[in-house]
Amino acid sequence: MSGVEQVARRARELVRGEGVISDRARLRTYECDGLAHYRVVPALVVIPQDAEQLAGVVRACAEHRVPFVARGSGTGLSGGALPHAEGVLVVTSKLREVVEVRPEDQRAVVEPGVINLDVSRAAAPYGYYYAPDPSSQQICSIGGNLAENSGGAHCLKYGFTSHHVIGADFVTPQGDLVRLGGMAPDSPGYDLLGAVVGSEGTLGIATSVTVRLVRLPEEVRTLLVGFASTDAAGAAVSAIIAAGIVPAAIEMMDELAIAAAEEAVQCNYPDGAGAVLVIELDGPAAEVAAEYDAVERLCRENGAFEQRVATDAADRALIWKGRKSAFAAVGRVSPDYIVQDGVIPRTALPEVLAAIAALSESSGIRVANVFHAGDGNLHPLVLFDESVPGQGAAAEELSGAILDLCIAHGGSITGEHGVGVDKAKHMPRMYDDADLDTMQLVRCAFDPDGIANPGKVFPTPRLCGEVPGKHKGAHPLQDSGLAEIF
Amino acid sequence: MPTVVTPASTGDVAEVLRGGHTVVPTGRGTKLTWGMPVEPEVLLDLCAMDRVIDHQPGDLIVHVEAGAPLAAVQEVVGRAGQRLALDETVAGGTIGGVLATNASGPTRMHAGTARDLLIGVTVVRADGVVAKAGGRVVKNVAGYDLGKLMVGSFGTLAVITEAVFRLHPLPDVQRWVTVETDDPHALVQRVIHSQAVPWAVEVDGSTLSVLIGGRPDGVAARVAVVRDLIGGSVSDVAPAWWGRYPWKPGEIGLKVTCAISGLGEVLAAAGPRVRGSAGVGVVYAVADRAEDVHRLREVAARHGGTVVVVDAPDEVKQVVDVWGPVPALDLMRRVKEQFDPERRLSPGRFVGGI
Numbered sequence: 012m013s014g015v016e017q018v019a020r021r022a023r024e025l026v027r028g029e030g031v032i033s034d035r036a037r038l039r040t041y042e043c044d045g046l047a048h049y050r051v052v053p054a055l056v057v058i059p060q061d062a063e064q065l066a067g068v069v070r071a072c073a074e075h076r077v078p079f080v081a082r083g084s085g086t087g088l089s090g091g092a093l094p095h096a097e098g099v100l101v102v103t104s105k106l107r108e109v110v111e112v113r114p115e116d117q118r119a120v121v122e123p124g125v126i127n128l129d130v131s132r133a134a135a136p137y138g139y140y141y142a143p144d145p146s147s148q149q150i151c152s153i154g155g156n157l158a159e160n161s162g163g164a165h166c167l168k169y170g171f172t173s174h175h176v177i178g179a180d181f182v183t184p185q186g187d188l189v190r191l192g193g194m195a196p197d198s199p200g201y202d203l204l205g206a207v208v209g210s211e212g213t214l215g216i217a218t219s220v221t222v223r224l225v226r227l228p229e230e231v232r233t234l235l236v237g238f239a240s241t242d243a244a245g246a247a248v249s250a251i252i253a254a255g256i257v258p259a260a261i262e263m264m265d266e267l268a269i270a271a272a273e274e275a276v277q278c279n280y281p282d283g284a285g286a287v288l289v290i291e292l293d294g295p296a297a298e299v300a301a302e303y304d305a306v307e308r309l310c311r312e313n314g315a316f317e318q319r320v321a322t323d324a325a326d327r328a329l330i331w332k333g334r335k336s337a338f339a340a341v342g343r344v345s346p347d348y349i350v351q352d353g354v355i356p357r358t359a360l361p362e363v364l365a366a367i368a369a370l371s372e373s374s375g376i377r378v379a380n381v382f383h384a385g386d387g388n389l390h391p392l393v394l395f396d397e398s399v400p401g402q403g404a405a406a407e408e409l410s411g412a413i414l415d416l417c418i419a420h421g422g423s424i425t426g427e428h429g430v431g432v433d434k435a436k437h438m439p440r441m442y443d444d445a446d447l448d449t450m451q452l453v454r455c456a457f458d459p460d461g462i463a464n465p466g467k468v469f470p471t472p473r474l475c476g477e478v479p480g481k482h483k484g485a486h487p488l489q490d491s492g493l494a495e496i497f
Numbered sequence: 498m499p500t501v502v503t504p505a506s507t508g509d510v511a512e513v514l515r516g517g518h519t520v521v522p523t524g525r526g527t528k529l530t531w532g533m534p535v536e537p538e539v540l541l542d543l544c545a546m547d548r549v550i551d552h553q554p555g556d557l558i559v560h561v562e563a564g565a566p567l568a569a570v571q572e573v574v575g576r577a578g579q580r581l582a583l584d585e586t587v588a589g590g591t592i593g594g595v596l597a598t599n600a601s602g603p604t605r606m607h608a609g610t611a612r613d614l615l616i617g618v619t620v621v622r623a624d625g626v627v628a629k630a631g632g633r634v635v636k637n638v639a640g641y642d643l644g645k646l647m648v649g650s651f652g653t654l655a656v657i658t659e660a661v662f663r664l665h666p667l668p669d670v671q672r673w674v675t676v677e678t679d680d681p682h683a684l685v686q687r688v689i690h691s692q693a694v695p696w697a698v699e700v701d702g703s704t705l706s707v708l709i710g711g712r713p714d715g716v717a718a719r720v721a722v723v724r725d726l727i728g729g730s731v732s733d734v735a736p737a738w739w740g741r742y743p744w745k746p747g748e749i750g751l752k753v754t755c756a757i758s759g760l761g762e763v764l765a766a767a768g769p770r771v772r773g774s775a776g777v778g779v780v781y782a783v784a785d786r787a788e789d790v791h792r793l794r795e796v797a798a799r800h801g802g803t804v805v806v807v808d809a810p811d812e813v814k815q816v817v818d819v820w821g822p823v824p825a826l827d828l829m830r831r832v833k834e835q836f837d838p839e840r841r842l843s844p845g846r847f848v849g850g851i
């Protein structure tokens with residue numbers, strides 16, 4: 012019996028009913044995540060009903076050295092949940108219980124398959140919510156958020172997933188169930204939770220997640236501001252930040268992105284705008300009022316030609332509609348598109364946008380820009396038509412060149428979508444061998460056999476047995492001359 | 498006695514580590530007595546590595562060497578109306594020391610702790626290999642976040658030589674609302690669930706003090722909210738005890754954590770000399786005797802918390818468990834084994850004898 016068959020047998024003992032899938036036709040439903048051009052049919056899919064079962068399946072994988080891949084809602088955009096052909100896909104979609112909401116502690120404990128927005132829904136009656144808000148929050152899971160260290164528009168002020176996940180029960184790739192962090196802050200020892208958040212399922216699987224809840228703000232004001240150009244909008248962003256204001260969100264869309272959104276959802280953004288900003292201020296009413304006056308003035312001084320403000324939920328939703336539908340909207344103006352995710356220091360924005368425009372011009376490939384302007388996280392949407400010979404390759408090349416720009420400006424190849432399979436090859440452009448080797452020391456500690464989501468994040472796996480650069484025998488200080496050198 | 502070596506660069510540190518000695522990295526030595534005692538062959542004094550390498554006000558980031566005193570960094574970024582939102586809980590401490598011990602003070606409620614502010618780090622491994630993680634941008638999910646692993650690792654995984662932090666704007670105004678109370682817990686609950694958005698809620702024995710910072714109009718309104726809830730007097734200077742540990746050298750100093758709802762019981766058990774970030778469930782206490790530690794540990798554990806002996810005379814450390822029970826200790830040992838298989842970095846100083 013093969014390793015996978017052994018795991019399947021064990022899984023059938025553990026998980027009753029429909030939770031173990033080995034039928035080829037049904038396995039196909041899981042062949043990709045949100046990055047649909049990578050497809051691999053897994054050898055087995057297991058959908059455990061509780062943490063015990065999940066741990067049992069991982070233990071079986073460990074015993075037979077069978078690779079496993081965790082999957083939440085499968086909305087990841089870097090192929091993180093892409094299955095392994097000889098491996099097991101462990102799906103958390105039945106682990107959907109909000110275990111506890113503890114407003115007095117400002118905490119909630121949830122199972123990993125719980126949908127992001129459902130945490131906020133459960134906390135709302137107490138006046139609380141879960142702050143990180145990826146645009147996919149109606150469908151993505153907390154486990155996936157933890158694994159990707161997901162961000163969202165409001166992370167500018169409130170921080171990313173790593174700031175809000177304060178504990179997790181976690182199954183290591185060796186099948187051990189460990190508790191990392193918890194209800195109280197600063198648990199003694201290494202911050203393993205800090206290493207696990209953002210590790211893209213390569214260190215194990217979270218079976219329970221403890222999150223921080225944030226008080227719902229007293230007041231929220233959302234501004235929609237029209238500018239002639241992205242440069243003007245960028246200057247307004249810089250002015251706001253320089254004034255010491257940290258809005259809850261500052262999002263920018265350029266002309267092409269606005270046009271696409273307009274066509275898709277008729278969001279009625281300012282006519283003739285070369286760029287719009289969506290700025291949200293939230294907090295105590297008096298604070299918001301003061302900030303609003305300053306933001307309104309700074310936008311005006313930087314060339315805003317139209318400003319609209321929404322103070323109630325319905326108006327706010329209208330403003331956000333255009334921004335939130337942007338990815339889907341470009342699908343209507345272009346048969347194919349790549350969603351890029353890169354980060355630059357915010358002050359490099361004008362320069363980088365000009366460079367992207369130049370690349371677009373010279374290649375004839377259109378780029379629509381949507382981004383989290385406050386923290387320099389770009390989402391250029393590279394538009395192309397696969398049916399036109401050469402366009403796919405040209406788009407791919409342009410998309411890669413954008414990452415080069417990010418790296419050249421001291422930025423990152425991913426701000427929130429993760430490395431996954433898609434960007435593993437780019438990692439050596441950002442980190443040298445020693446950096447990658449050092450990260451993989453952590454991998455070796457958690458997963459010496461390399462069975463947790465293999466092939467993701469790192470371009471070349473490290474063999475865990477070897478300890479490179481190990482020196483034998485200590486020389487006395489005097490011999491090495493160090494005491495004199497310094 | 499260890500040999501003191503004073504490197505001037507990351508390359509120098511690498512050369513020292515390649516020498517194969519047991520090493521304890523140190524800055525100004527203000528927290529050198531924290532953790533279990535270690536007698537290394539080399540005391541690696543990073544004070545000569547004290548440069549502020551780069552400050553980009555427009556991007557709100559600063560890149561510093563680990564030996565730079567926190568106060569010196571504050572002075573540089575302060576000129577641009579910014580601050581590194583870390584507290585100098587012990588006067589004179591360096592960036593490296595704050596990172597390695599994960600020291601935090603009142604600012605944590607508003608801005609988080611070192612782990613939340615550190616966006617890039619350069620370290621030298623035990624084998625002398627120099628590695629970086631993170632970068633110079635606030636948002637970055639490329640690869641593992643090694644910085645978080647280094648924060649609070651007490652010099653047992655690698656030597657931190659450089660760090661990049663995100664900065665915060667200096668507030669226009671800060672006000673402290675301070676009140677005497679026999680039930681700090683009740684007042685804490687009132688304040689944290691209110692719409693005042695407190696920047697810090699600190700306790701000192703029977704005194705509670707709430708910091709409100711921000712723009713003048715907003716601050717005035719929020720201070721009024723807090724006063725409605727708890728009364729007290731308003732000041733534009735912090736109470737004298739603000740952000741300092743309650744113990745004196747030679748005493749037994751504890752860090753006690755708990756779920757916020759357990760604060761009342763924890764404060765009662767901790768005795769009169771207790772101080773700290775009540776609003777987030779982290780307080781510091783002075784124990785009279787070693788036995789007090791066990792008792793307090795039981796109370797904190799009932800509320801999901803822990804007690805760590807931060808500082809104490811060596812005799813005391815021989816008889817109490819300084820770090821207390823640590824979940825996932827096996828996994829931590831395996832991490833240590835990978836980074837420092839020969840146990841040359843601060844051996845024995847950390848949890849479980851790491």
Ligand SMILES: Cc1cc2nc3c(=O)[nH]c(=O)nc-3n(C[C@H](O)[C@H](O)[C@H](O)COP(=O)(O)OP(=O)(O)OC[C@H]3O[C@@H](n4cnc5c(N)ncnc54)[C@H](O)[C@@H]3O)c2cc1C
Binds near residue numbers: 338
């Ligand atoms: C329309 C759209 C908009 C999006 N907007 C945003 C955005 O604004 N911000 C943002 O950050 N992302 C965004 N994303 C990306 C995606 O939604 C996030 O990465 C999300 O966190 C993935 O969650 P998921 O449950 O779908 O995870 P999956 O795609 O199923 O998995 C993602 C990764 O997590 C791992 N994983 C899943 N569950 C666990 C677990 N329990 N333990 C350990 N590892 C696990 C998987 O192995 C995989 O590596 C968007 C995606 C779409 C389709």
